[in-house]
Amino acid sequence: MSDARGAASAPAVVLGLSPTGLGVARSLGRRGVPVYGVDANPSAVGRHSRYCHYHEGLSRCVANGDVRGLVTGLRELARDAEQPPVLFPTTDAFIETLTAVADELESFLRLSTDLGRFGLDFLSKRKFYDLCRRHDVELPLTFFLSSETDLPEAQAGVRYPAILKPVFVHRFRALLGSRKVVRVSSAAELEVAFSELAQVDPNLIVQEVIPGPDDQIWCAICYFGRDGRSRSVFVARKLRQYPPGFGSASLAESRWNSEVAELSDRFLTRVGFRGLCATEFKRDPRDGRFKMIEVNARVPLWVSLAEAAGVDVAYACYSDLVGRGCQTTDQVDGVRWIFLPKDLASAVRDARRGGLGWSEWIASLRGCRADAVWAPDDPGPALSLPIYLASKGVRRLWRRTMRRIAPGS
Numbered sequence: 234m235s236d237a238r239g240a241a242s243a244p245a246v247v248l249g250l251s252p253t254g255l256g257v258a259r260s261l262g263r264r265g266v267p268v269y270g271v272d273a274n275p276s277a278v279g280r281h282s283r284y285c286h287y288h289e290g291l292s293r294c295v296a297n298g299d300v301r302g303l304v305t306g307l308r309e310l311a312r313d314a315e316q317p318p319v320l321f322p323t324t325d326a327f328i329e330t331l332t333a334v335a336d337e338l339e340s341f342l343r344l345s346t347d348l349g350r351f352g353l354d355f356l357s358k359r360k361f362y363d364l365c366r367r368h369d370v371e372l373p374l375t376f377f378l379s380s381e382t383d384l385p386e387a388q389a390g391v392r393y394p395a396i397l398k399p400v401f402v403h404r405f406r407a408l409l410g411s412r413k414v415v416r417v418s419s420a421a422e423l424e425v426a427f428s429e430l431a432q433v434d435p436n437l438i439v440q441e442v443i444p445g446p447d448d449q450i451w452c453a454i455c456y457f458g459r460d461g462r463s464r465s466v467f468v469a470r471k472l473r474q475y476p477p478g479f480g481s482a483s484l485a486e487s488r489w490n491s492e493v494a495e496l497s498d499r500f501l502t503r504v505g506f507r508g509l510c511a512t513e514f515k516r517d518p519r520d521g522r523f524k525m526i527e528v529n530a531r532v533p534l535w536v537s538l539a540e541a542a543g544v545d546v547a548y549a550c551y552s553d554l555v556g557r558g559c560q561t562t563d564q565v566d567g568v569r570w571i572f573l574p575k576d577l578a579s580a581v582r583d584a585r586r587g588g589l590g591w592s593e594w595i596a597s598l599r600g601c602r603a604d605a606v607w608a609p610d611d612p613g614p615a616l617s618l619p620i621y622l623a624s625k626g627v628r629r630l631w632r633r634t635m636r637r638i639a640p641g642s
Contacts, residue, residue, distance in 0.1 A: 242315030243555045244269055246307065246342075248295075248331075249323035250279025250287075252572060252605040255614055256537035257321050258285040260547040263610075269310065269318075271295060276624040278606055281613035304334055311341045319554050321345045321509075321547070323531055325403035328352050343554040345547075346508035346530045355510070355530045358438050359400045368503045370496075370525050374441040384427055387439040388420035396479065397426045400436045414479045416442070443524055448472050449516045451490055451523065452482075453497045454532060454539050454546045456509050456553070461502065464559040465549035467539040468493050472569070472597065475579040483576035484597065485535045487542035487568040496523055509550045534605065538570035541603035571598065572605035574622060 247254045250272035258268045262284025270285040273296035280287045294302035332352035354360045376387035398414040399405045415426040450471040458464045473484040497512040511533040514523040542565045549559040583589040607615040
């Protein structure tokens with residue numbers, strides 16, 4: 234397609250080249266947009282995409298934790314471009330890092346999301362839940378902890394099973410690995426889990442578990458223009474995730490749901506959000522109502538599903554920000570997206586528990602037209618995937634090892 238020819242002089246900068254960033258790079262690159270990718274991990278899959286120019290200098294700044302160097306490098310890139318670049322942060326770590334310099338960044342480039350006002354409000358689970366309560370958004374039963382003295386009230390008030398999760402999930406990667414939460418079945422288990430997580434940060438959240446399978450989790454990718462109007466929305470549901478119950482999507486399907494779209498629109502309009510974000514709800518079988526799980530001020534892992542289903546929200550955002558407006562189309566339902574390594578791991582875990590059989594798993598793959606990493610027109614990332622997964626495992630093991638030996642050093 235040639236939609237971007239008039240705007241090709243406005244490059245995009247994708248911060249984070251995991252499969253999430255890869256999805257954004259492909260979405261834009263296929264339309265002729267020059268894309269610069271930034272990631273501290275030299276094995277990141279997006280680095281090997283034909284649609285992405287890996288920026289060594291900016292990536293070096295990220296690896297060294299040099300925020301000022303990153304800002305300076307972005308300024309230099311903007312100075313050399315004919316139009317201000319569009320910046321797409323695709324990880325929570327980048328959201329947190331750039332929130333403090335969002336106003337400065339907006340002076341010379343365009344942000345795909347509203348970092349200045351909502352970066353931390355959405356990233357911090359506590360701030361986000363407070364925001365939901367102020368705007369009458371239904372949530373699971375939730376308790377906030379800041380010290381051990383808050384624990385008895387939560388232990389007595391929450392319904393079990395429950396989950397314990399950090400206010401800033403990404404800060405606990407070394408401890409939790411691929412998990413986002415710790416599931417507990419009793420007050421005693423909650424106390425043990427709190428003692429473990431409080432070593433990193435005692436500001437934690439206890440929340441009831443909404444019953445029901447993963448396919449009752451519904452999500453939307455939304456883009457709101459600078460005038461506050463909804464410009465593009467895509468709705469999907471998770472079919473499986475890893476880890477099961479409280480992880481990231483491993484199999485998802487495009488499926489329009491007007492209630493999810495309306496709930497997302499109502500909340501984002503009320504708070505005055507601008508830019509690109511992803512909402513997540515789960516239908517509660519006890520009352521049939523959708524409960525808000527989270528909103529991320531960035532695209533989700535399965536962003537390439539939106540492109541495959543005909544609603545390319547990432548490109549709609551780019552196109553609007555460079556002054557070309559948004560072309561809206563109806564989504565195609567029934568298109569499936571998969572992150573095969575994660576989904577295989579999820580299926581193995583489910584099979585061990587007597588759940589999903591192998592024939593059922595194979596049958597569930599019908600309709601998969603989008604893959605988190607593999608693409609016929611861009612095979613490089615898939616060829617590098619084994620190295621990427623191995624490097625993630627090594628880094629996770631190293632962080633855990635350092636965490637164990639640090640107290641005694």
